[in-house]
Amino acid sequence: MVTKPAERPESTGGLIRTLLTNRFSSIVIAVLLSLAATWIVISVMGVEPVRVFSIMLNGSVGSVDAVTQLLQSWVPLVLASSGLLFTFTAGLWNIGMEGQIEMGAIFAYGAIHFLSGTPLSGPLVIIIATFSGMLGGALWAYLVGLLKNYGNVNEIFGGLGFNFIADAVLLFLVYGPWKPAGVAQGSTKMIESQYWLPQLPGSYLSLWALGAAIVGILIVAVVLKGTYFGLKLKAVGKNAKASFMMGIPTSRYMLLSFILCGLFAGLAGSIQVTGFLHVLRNSISGSYGYVGLMVGMLANYQPWVVVPISLVFTALSKGATGLGIDLRLDSNLSGVIQGLLVIFVLLMEGVRNRLSRGSKGISHG
Amino acid sequence: MDVELINIHKRFGKVHANNGISLTVKSGTVQGILGENGAGKSTLMKILSGFIQADSGDILLDGKKVTIHSPADSVKLGIGMLHQDPQDFPPMKVVDNLIIGSPMGLFPDRKKIIREFEELQKQFNFSISPETYVDTLTVGERQQLEILRLLWLGAEVLILDEPTTGISASQKDLLFATIRKLAAQGKAILFVSHKLDEVEALCSQVVVFRQGINMGSMTPPYQTDKLVEMMFGKSIVRSENVCEKQEDKSFEIEELRIDDVRLAIRDVNFCIQKGEVIGLAGMEGSGQALILRALAGILRPTGGHIYMIEGADGGRIDLAGKHYFTYRDHGIHFLPAARLEEGLIQGLSLAEHFALAEEQTGFMVDRDQVENLSKKRITDFNIHGTPESRIEELSGGNQQRAELALMRDPLRLLLLEHPTRGLDIESAMYIWGKLKQRCEDGASIVFISSDLDEVIHYSDRILVFYGGKVSPAFEASSVTIDMLGQLIGGKGWS
Numbered sequence: 001m002v003t004k005p006a007e008r009p010e011s012t013g014g015l016i017r018t019l020l021t022n023r024f025s026s027i028v029i030a031v032l033l034s035l036a037a038t039w040i041v042i043s044v045m046g047v048e049p050v051r052v053f054s055i056m057l058n059g060s061v062g063s064v065d066a067v068t069q070l071l072q073s074w075v076p077l078v079l080a081s082s083g084l085l086f087t088f089t090a091g092l093w094n095i096g097m098e099g100q101i102e103m104g105a106i107f108a109y110g111a112i113h114f115l116s117g118t119p120l121s122g123p124l125v126i127i128i129a130t131f132s133g134m135l136g137g138a139l140w141a142y143l144v145g146l147l148k149n150y151g152n153v154n155e156i157f158g159g160l161g162f163n164f165i166a167d168a169v170l171l172f173l174v175y176g177p178w179k180p181a182g183v184a185q186g187s188t189k190m191i192e193s194q195y196w197l198p199q200l201p202g203s204y205l206s207l208w209a210l211g212a213a214i215v216g217i218l219i220v221a222v223v224l225k226g227t228y229f230g231l232k233l234k235a236v237g238k239n240a241k242a243s244f245m246m247g248i249p250t251s252r253y254m255l256l257s258f259i260l261c262g263l264f265a266g267l268a269g270s271i272q273v274t275g276f277l278h279v280l281r282n283s284i285s286g287s288y289g290y291v292g293l294m295v296g297m298l299a300n301y302q303p304w305v306v307v308p309i310s311l312v313f314t315a316l317s318k319g320a321t322g323l324g325i326d327l328r329l330d331s332n333l334s335g336v337i338q339g340l341l342v343i344f345v346l347l348m349e350g351v352r353n354r355l356s357r358g359s360k361g362i363s364h365g
Numbered sequence: 366m367d368v369e370l371i372n373i374h375k376r377f378g379k380v381h382a383n384n385g386i387s388l389t390v391k392s393g394t395v396q397g398i399l400g401e402n403g404a405g406k407s408t409l410m411k412i413l414s415g416f417i418q419a420d421s422g423d424i425l426l427d428g429k430k431v432t433i434h435s436p437a438d439s440v441k442l443g444i445g446m447l448h449q450d451p452q453d454f455p456p457m458k459v460v461d462n463l464i465i466g467s468p469m470g471l472f473p474d475r476k477k478i479i480r481e482f483e484e485l486q487k488q489f490n491f492s493i494s495p496e497t498y499v500d501t502l503t504v505g506e507r508q509q510l511e512i513l514r515l516l517w518l519g520a521e522v523l524i525l526d527e528p529t530t531g532i533s534a535s536q537k538d539l540l541f542a543t544i545r546k547l548a549a550q551g552k553a554i555l556f557v558s559h560k561l562d563e564v565e566a567l568c569s570q571v572v573v574f575r576q577g578i579n580m581g582s583m584t585p586p587y588q589t590d591k592l593v594e595m596m597f598g599k600s601i602v603r604s605e606n607v608c609e610k611q612e613d614k615s616f617e618i619e620e621l622r623i624d625d626v627r628l629a630i631r632d633v634n635f636c637i638q639k640g641e642v643i644g645l646a647g648m649e650g651s652g653q654a655l656i657l658r659a660l661a662g663i664l665r666p667t668g669g670h671i672y673m674i675e676g677a678d679g680g681r682i683d684l685a686g687k688h689y690f691t692y693r694d695h696g697i698h699f700l701p702a703a704r705l706e707e708g709l710i711q712g713l714s715l716a717e718h719f720a721l722a723e724e725q726t727g728f729m730v731d732r733d734q735v736e737n738l739s740k741k742r743i744t745d746f747n748i749h750g751t752p753e754s755r756i757e758e759l760s761g762g763n764q765q766r767a768e769l770a771l772m773r774d775p776l777r778l779l780l781l782e783h784p785t786r787g788l789d790i791e792s793a794m795y796i797w798g799k800l801k802q803r804c805e806d807g808a809s810i811v812f813i814s815s816d817l818d819e820v821i822h823y824s825d826r827i828l829v830f831y832g833g834k835v836s837p838a839f840e841a842s843s844v845t846i847d848m849l850g851q852l853i854g855g856k857g858w859s
Contacts, residue, residue, distance in 0.1 A: 228725050235721055239710040245663075245701065246710075246721055246771075247693050 017355060026352045030344040037340050047327055055326050056319030056334075066318070068205035072276060074314040075213040076101070076268040080292030081299070081306045082220040083264025087155075088301045089224055090257035091237030096144045096159025097289025099166030100137040100262045104269025106170060107136025109188065109280035112195050112273070113178060122194035129195070130270045137266020138259045140166060145258035149251045155258075163289075174280060187281035197275035209275040216264060221303035233257055265289065294342045313338055366427050366443055366521035367392050368413070368553050373422035375408055377758040380750060382408040383419070384577035390522075395544060395554040397568030399561070399596055400789075404574040406557050410524050413555075414446035415439035426522075440466075445515030446524040451507040455500035459493055463514055485513050489543045505536030512543065523547060524555045529563055541567055561589055576749070596791070614674050615639045615809050616660075616778060617681065621669035623655050628833045630655060633669070635828065635838055637778065642800075642810040644820035644841070647830030647853055653813050654782065656835075660811060661699035661780045662692030673777070696777030696808075702786060704764050709756045715739055715767060716752035722771040746770040747795060762792035769799050776803055781812035785819065797823055817846050817853075829853060 019025045042049040060070055080097055087094040094100075111129040120128075144162055147153040173188075180189035197206040224230035233253055235243040240250045272284050295313055299305035320334030368390045375383040383405045390396040400406045411417045413424065415433040424431055426442060433439050439446070453462050463482060464473045479495045486493060491509045499507060508528060515523060525544070529537050544567060548554055558564050564571055565587045572582040573595040580595045616637040623630040630652045637643060645653035658664040660671065665686060672681040673695060684692060701707035709718065716739040720730050723738065739752035746766045750759050759767065765788060772779070779800070785793035800810060814820050820827060821841055829836040829852040836852060852858070 226729050228720070228728065228730055231717060231720055231730055235710050235713060235717075238712040239706075242707050242710050244689075245699065245707050247690060248721070249690070 020348070021352055021355045023352070026348045027345060030348040031341065033348075034337065034340040034344040037344070038337050041336060041340075042333075045329065047329065052323065052327065052329070052333075055322045056316070058319070059322035060315035060319035065203065068200065068203040070311075070314055070318050071210055072203075072205045073318060074311055075209045075275070076272055076286065076288045077291060077295065077314055078213045078306060078310045079216050079264050079268040079271070080288040081295040081310050082217045082303060083261040083268075084292050084296045085220050085224060085301055085303060085306065086233065086257040086260040086264075088296050089230070089233045089237050090254050091240070092148075092254060092257060093156050093293075094141065094144070094159055094258065094261050095156050095289075095293070096141060096162045097261070097265050097292055098285045098287070099159070099163035099289075100140045100265030101269040101272070101285035101289055102163075102166040102170050103140040104133040104137035104266030105273050105280055105284045106166075106173065106269075107266065108133030108270030108273045109178070109191070112191050113188075116192055116195065125195050126197060126274055129274055130267065133270025133273070134263045134266035137264070137269060138262035141258040141262025141265065142255065145255040149255060170280070170284070171282065174282060178280065187279045190278045191273070193278075195274065196278055197271070199275075204276060206271075206275040209271045212267060212271065216267065217303055217307060220264075224303060229256075291338065294338065298342060298345050366553055367425075368444075368522050368555075369423075369425035369428070370409065370413065371423040371425065373409060373412060373424075374420045375405075375412060375417070376420055378754055380754065380758055381577050383412070383422075386422075386574070386577070386579050388572060388579065390553045390555060392521075392553050393548055393551045394569045395548050395556055395567055397564035397571035398555060398557045398574065399564055399571055399592060400574035404596075405577040406574055407526060408577075409574075410446060410526055410555065410557060413439065413522075414444055414524055416446075440515075440518055440520070443519055443521035444524070445518065445520030445522065447508065447511050447515065447526065447528055449527045451504070451511055453499050453507055453511060455498075457499060458495070459497055459499060459502075459510060460495040462499055462510065463495075463517060466514060466518065481517060482513065485517055489513075489546065490539065503536070505540070508536075508540070509543075516547075520552070522553045522555070524557070526557045528556075529558070561592060565589065565592075596789075613639050615641075616674065617670075617672040618660070619670045619672065621656070621659065621671065621685070622667045623652070623659055623664065624667045625655055628652055628655065630833045630835070633835050635835075637809045637811065639807050639809060640804045641825045642804065642812070642823055643838070644824030644827045645811065645813045645830060646817060646820045646827055646849055649815065651830035651853075652833045652835070653828075653830040656830075657780050657782060657811060657813055658699070660778070661697060662687060662689040663699065696775050697780070698772050698776055698778070699780045700768055700772075700782065700784065702782035704761070704768060705757065708768050709764060711757045712755060714753050714755055715743065715748070715750055715759075718756060718767065718771055719752075722773060724773070742770040746799065762788050765792070765796060766799075769796065772803075776806070776808040779803060779808055779810045781810065783814055784812055785814070785816070793819075817849050821846060821849065831858060834858065 019029065039049045042052050059066060061067055080101065084094055084097060108129040111132040112125060115125045115128065118125075140162055144155055144158040147158040148155045151158075174186055178188045180187075197208045199206045224233070232243070232248050233256075235246070236248060236250050236253045240254075243253075244250045268288060269285065272286070273280060277284065291313055292310075295306055295310045298309050316337050317334040320332075320337075323329040323333055368388075370386065370388045373383045373386045374381075386405065386409055388396075388398075388409070398406050398409075408417070412419045413433070415436040415438050418434065424433060426444075431442055433442065433444075436446075454465065457465075460475060460479055460482065463478055464475070467473065467478075482495050486509075489509075489512075491506075491513065493502065493506055493510055493513075499510070502510065512523070528540060541563075544554055544556070548569070556564065556568055565585075570582055570584050571587065571592065573580045573592060575596060583592060614636050618633055618635050618637075621630070621633040623633075628650070633656060635643075645657065647653045655664060659666045662684065669685060671684045673684055674681050682695075684695065684697075705711055710721075713721075716735050719739045719742060720735045723735075726734075736752055742748070743750065743752065746769060748759070748763050748766050748770065750763060750767075756764060756767065765784070781800075784800070785796055788796065804810060812823075821844055824841040826838040827841050827844055827849070828838055829849065831853065836858075
């Protein structure tokens with residue numbers, strides 16, 4: 001539920017205070033501030049900011065080609081972000097998302113690797129690969145959850161650890177058993193095109209992948225906002241002890257939130273393989289797990305808000321790839337912008353809470 | 366210093382906690398502030414002392430308008446608030462507690478502070494050693510320390526929020542003498558309480574709040590029934606003893622043993638009858654809380670049996686060692702004293718609580734149904750709030766009523782930790798009225814309370830705890846406060 005700003009019957013500090021305490025306008029201010037900060041950063045680098053912004057705009061939404069690529073990259077990010085809403089709602093930080101995406105990719109590629117050449121039809125193999133990818137992600141998340149529940153290992157450390165392990169497994173496979181003939185290049189050989197998710201002609205975009213992302217966010221929204229499961233998960237996230245007292249099996253719900261999150265991670269990973277890259281390679285997770293955490297935070301854990309924010313984040317990184325070519329700027333600039341955005345939004349949220357302090361959360365009587 | 370509060374408004378969500386309250390307190394007077402829980406007393410005091418800010422309204426000190434944004438502001442202006450729970454640092458020395466709160470810079474002059482402290486406490490006949498550690502002081506002494514600290518910081522206006530909770534009778538006398546002396550020195554005192562006798566004994570003027578509104582004031586001689594009517598809107602008559610006793614057994618506890626870090630409880634035997642109320646009395650930490658949690662299935666006993674009697678033929682199920690959820694499934698319900706830590710979920714609305722507590726119907730939450738149910742429960746249980754109110758926006762009494770409203774049927778055994786702690790008489794009687802209904806439906810109640818009056822008045826039978834020992838069950842009608850007090854203090858045990 002969105003926290004509503006406190007009603008202020010009479011003006012106590014004028015327009016500025018109102019702007020700062022309203023949720024929407026405070027986000028607008030945060031965006032403007034981060035743009036200004038980016039402007040300064042770019043100016044310091046000796047480039048004209050207007051050019052940078054126009055190149056980025058062009059690179060992200062300037063052409064049909066750019067837009068299809070934007071949507072293609074949006075798919076894994078929105079899947080990762082929406083999966084993370086389950087763990088966020090349960091009050092958990094699933095830092096292990098990266099590893100879970102990697103495991104999803106490994107399982108999906110593995111399924112295709114073992115099934116290619118068999119009489120099974122292309123679409124069937126794709127379906128099997130997708131489900132095994134989801135299984136892989138869920139399994140990896142489940143392990144983190146088990147460690148938390150039964151080993152008393154904080155999920156942040158557990159997740160981080162399993163990220164490293166997933167990395168190692170991926171490298172081992174890519175440079176070892178699944179290495180293509182010839183020189184090792186940090187990538188397997190490409191899967192046969194019959195195992196590719198069908199793509200729009202002349203583009204990388206797969207409508208199937210896009211559909212999966214949209215269905216995914218719909219499912220998350222319905223489950224979290226409309227079901228008993230979602231409500232109980234929220235209760236566990238807010239106060240595990242009281243939830244247990246009210247008869248909710250808290251450990252089981254925490255585990256389930258990990259598994260659900262892992263399913264989404266695995267789906268994202270398998271789509272990276274079947275729908276986009278068609279290989280298994282180094283860092284196939286593309287930092288979507290970490291960026292997804294930022295998206296989730298910025299969206300204040302609201303499913304509907306995840307859609308536009310993940311789109312903006314994807315546009316930023318897509319747009320920035322052109323910078324290296326046209327201006328010889330590092331495309332990591334997009335990371336700087338994303339980081340600034342997160343910092344300013346959180347900062348403005350802090351300001352908002354401070355200004356409306358006392359109008360919530362204090363008992364009286 | 367004269368204090369004037371003019372037309373103060375404060376809302377928490379949809380709850381109008383202070384609805385246009387005005388109040389003037391002249392220097393040299395003791396102003397009593399009466400009202401039931403949730404009437405808006407604490408809210409107004411928190412506004413005056415800077416913990417929260419009013420939505421609108423003015424605060425005037427000696428006729429000059431001031432703005433108070435934080436507790437530090439209020440201290441600077443000479444307003445000091447004595448909280449219900451002492452706001453001190455127990456692991457530190459008395460003198461360090463003074464230094465922490467003072468604006469004295471990096472190198473405070475300890476000797477000077479100690480000298481000033483000693484002079485100050487001589488005025489009031491307190492005897493607290495400045496070098497002693499705060500956690501060795503009694504609640505009453507910590508309160509004295511807090512008063513001295515506020516005076517030392519230059520408080521001209523003192524707010525005392527329920528100051529007589531948890532202190533001894535002699536400390537109370539000393540406190541009252543101190544308050545009178547402070548008033549004589551020209552301080553303005555705001556004395557917040559729901560205890561009529563104290564307010565009448567002490568205050569030169571009394572105002573009564575009800576539901577965020579100033580209902581009017583009175584000066585001596587006080588007419589108690591008038592004050593009660595202003596507080597509650599009607600006169601109160603204490604209700605009759607709660608439960609009609611029914612003779613059939615509901616639970617049998619045999620040879621129950623509990624081992625805790627601090628306490629070993631051995632061989633507890635008693636039975637619980639249908640519709641019966643059993644009060645557990647004892648000093649805090651004597652074992653009654655552990656027994657209650659064991660009966661709820663939260664604490665696993667190290668031995669013994671908790672039998673639940675099933676049917677007329679006396680067949681019984683042993684619940685000892687079973688999971689807490691099994692207890693719940695058998696209609697055993699536990700109401701913790703720490704409402705916001707263990708009983709309710711901050712950040713969730715009342716409606717969400719009701720949805721969680723009810724039997725789940727299908728996969729999706731039926732919003733309309735939950736909304737209707739919430740509205741009905743809110744009316745049935747007299748909760749001041751809406752289905753959308755978040756639980757932490759409610760006052761203590763309303764939270765307690767919400768907890769009662771959350772209990773599911775059928776209820777077999779209800780275990781209560783301090784069911785009316787911090788509530789005024791009206792709320793307490795309301796709670797017990799609701800509990801009585803549960804007893805009539807055949808539920809049994811076992812409860813802990815440190816209020817001996819409550820234990821004797823509402824129990825059918827009483828078990829007394831002392832250092833892990835459990836007395837045989839006494840018929841409540843044969844027990845006096847004096848006798849109970851002696852047992853609790855460890856006298857009269859064979």
